[in-house]
Amino acid sequence: MKSAILAADATAIYYGQLHALLTQGSPIKVRVFQNREQAAQWLGVPIELLAAEPSGEKQIQSRGDFRCSDT
Template sequence: MKLPAHVLFRKDLSLILWKLRGILDEATVNEIVAFTEAVEKRSRKPLNRFYDLSALDAVDLNFDFVFHVALGRRLSAAPRPAVKSAFYVTSPDSTHYVKLHAMLTDYSPLHVALFTDRAAAAKWLGVPLEALS
């Protein structure tokens, strides 16, 4: 499977790292979801995720879209083991939508948390800080 340009897969850590750039829009989120679901189907082992949103120029999403994506992810994750998704946020817009996603996926196998500190995200994910750089 070909990795998208802004993705790093750390098999040794069971971790997918997304280093997003530019504008976070519906097309980008759809790419993330499609890739994630394809990886989940192929992997025998749960894979945690780290999303670095610090280099985004803008967020072009809306409540309706995030709501539908989060509910879809809840349904697709239901039969699978729990995974952690850590979001590193630095802007009010990215914080807003990550909080919404976290709220909508609460009490599901998707454990979503947002961080303003990489070290805290690394600790929560159980990986070395250097792995998130």
């Protein structure tokens, strides 16, 4: 099984590469792409199947500052 991660920034690339590393040795083959066309080619699917935004879901527009505390 192939899984392509389309990453637009350094943080997404990092976590995509981490996911690829953690799934090594499993049946899932993960690659990180910054280009939708290259991702479609690697997956062997038409680019039209790679939606810009999943239907019915919204993209996260901003990231919060999450912190843990003991209280």
